[in-house]
Amino acid sequence: MNAPSDADRPGTAPNGADTLRVLVLATSAARREELAAELAPALEHVAEVITADPGDAPHAPTDRTTAVVLLVSEGADPRDVDGTIAALDRDDDLAAACLVLLTGFDRHEDLTDALDRDRLAAVITLTWEPGELARQTRSHVARWLRARDPDDPRLPHLDQDGRPLELPTSELLRDLEVDDLAVATRLVAGLERALGPRPRLVVPEGTRLTREGVSVDAVFVLLRGSVALERTTRVGPLRLHHGSTGPVIGLLSLAQRRRAFFTSRTTTTAELVHVSIEQLDLALQQEPDVGAALAAIAITGLARRLRRAEQLQLERIELNRDLEQERRRLTRTLEELEDTRDELVRQARLASLGELAAGVAHELNNPVAALSRAARFIADDTARLLEQHPDTDLLADVIAGTRDRPPLTTAEERARRRDLADAVGDADLARLLVAAGIEDRAEARELAAAVADREGLSAAVGLGTALRNLEVAAARVSELVSSLRTYARPGQEPIAGIDLHEVVDDALRLVGHRVEEVRIVREYGEIPPLRIHPGEIGQVVGNLVVNAAEALDGPGTITVVTRTEGDEVVLEVVDDGPGIPADDLARLFEPRFTTKQGTVRYGLGLGLSIVRRIVNAHGGRFDLRSRPGRTVAEVRLPSGGER
Secondary structure (H helix, E strand, O other): OOOOOHHHOOOOOOOOOOEEEEEEEOOOHHHHHHHHHHHHHHOOOOOEEEEEOHHHOOOOOOOEEEEEEEEEEOOOOOOOHHHHHHHHOOOHHHHOOEEEEEEOOOOOOOOHHHHHOOOOOEEEEOOOOOOHHHHHHHHHHHHHHHHHOOOOOOHHHOOEOOEOOOOOOOHHHHHHOOOHHHHHHHHHHHHHHHHOOOOOEEEOOOOEEEOOOOEOOEEEEEEEOOEEEEEEEOOEEEEEEOOOOOOEEOOHHHHHOOEOOOEEEEOOOEEEEEEEHHHHHHHHHHOHHHHHHHHHHHHHHHHHHHHHHHHHHHHHHHHHHHHHHHHHHHHHHHHHHHHHHHHHHHHHHHHHHHHHHHHHHHHHHHHHHHHHHHHHHHHHHHHHHHOOOOOHHHHHHHHHHHHHOOOOOHHHHHHHHHHHHHHHOOHHHHHHHHHOOOOOHHHHHHHHHHOOOHHHHHHHHHHHHHHHHHHHHHHHHHHHHHHHHHHOOOOOOOEEEEOHHHHHHHHHHHOHHHOOOEEEEEEOOOOOOEEEOHHHHHHHHHHHHHHHHHHHOOOEEEEEEEEEEOOEEEEEEEEOOOOOOHHHHHHOOOOOOOOOOOOOOOOOOOOHHHHHHHHHHOOOEEEEEEEOOEEEEEEEEEOOOOO
16 A cells, blocks of 8 residues: 655645545556556645555545545456445445446446445546546546535646536537527527528517427527427417427427427517528538537427426326315315215204104194093993993903903913913803903902803903003003104203103104014113203114114114213113124214115114214213124213203
């Protein structure tokens, strides 16, 4: 390894900045000496040249900074260049240096990572022209220095004739780095050298220079003003390019069989130079600068249009994303509107039900009262008529027993008939005795012996049964009328002091026809009166009970449970059905979701989302839990019942 002494160290800046170094890494000592001999004179006063084996790359001292690393890859067994560069980059100083690969191979498959990480500044073959490696290395050092400090005092040592060394010297590359007006001015100068003076044409805004689909026989050099490119589409003319047109109009149409792809139109007053195809062809033959300028203009124009096209693509993607977000927002808004509509329908249903309930209750009150009075009158009149009958007391007792006997199941009634038939020896008489409410065998024998008029006994049993049915029917209608009154106050404020059990009973009566095959069990606990809207809570209970019955889809048991837990009253509707699948359980609260073969059928016209909304409006909570054999719909209301 060679290094100059500190007394005369190259690359040290006058202001005390770190000493620069160029690190040459090669396995061959001869190659290291050759490279150092070529580079050291070229980098005098700028950087010191350090050489080393790639496997033993020296770390930079704290007062030295590596600007360029030249890595040599040669020999019969090439190294893994990616691995070598990765090892070098573990050193922060080397990772920040410009890396140049000097290779003796005509093919590399070990540079993927270096390219992917943008670590290669240049690839140079080992058969370079004398002095070319030194020139390129000086250029890399200059670019590295200028990127960090444009005023670094070592840069003047690298500049050529006051011009930055790293800038290109070819006309084409130089033209790519200057503005459009400068290139256009140089193009016009080249044209005039070949063709003579070219007149300037001044045209107003809106002048068409080329027409879409029309042959282009000339180009226009734009010296002042602006031009836009338009194309006709199904929705009308669209402006596609404005700031990206470039200073030569019509140039790219030459690649389209001389037919313009766009209509070009001035958007301001413009100053132009008109050049026909024949004149352009002559100038290209006589003046090399014209070709270089046109190439630069074409490249920059294409680059602008590509960037504009990419920008439009990004804008389209962003617009599509914004439209998708807007579509989602509109979808959510539509769902909210549909929920609101459902709520309005529910309110209208409640109002209609309330009006209907009030009317039905009013219309039924008088007939029910008349039925009740008629039953009493018939009983009283029958008693007076029986006073003339020889078996007055006996028949009166039979009528009373028939009216008051508790209802029996079919099995219980058959068992009693068999028992009394065995006691009295007469099946028909046993049937009458059972209907009269007789259960005891001795009492049956006594009554059978006392009855002289079998037809009178049968009439008394029939009359008692009719009176009982009349009174039960009148009571049932009266209960239904009372339950309907619960729904006769829609839209009013919650009412304090409401017995939840009465609300539940009313709801069960109203949906009784929907749950005839189901056994209803009431497990009522001690609960305080609530401040609720009985109509709304009644609809909630009825809906949950009918949903449970539909889930059972046949015989089963629904248990209605009430209890107090802390400052809450808990109402549960529990069924022993098959349960709800986990995937459906969460979706049951979505509006319009149903598992009933696409048919929306709720108990009283409510979805579970609206049930939960009603409970929430009462300051409560609604939850649904399910597993095979047990589904629990739980309503929790504050014991104060406040909304």
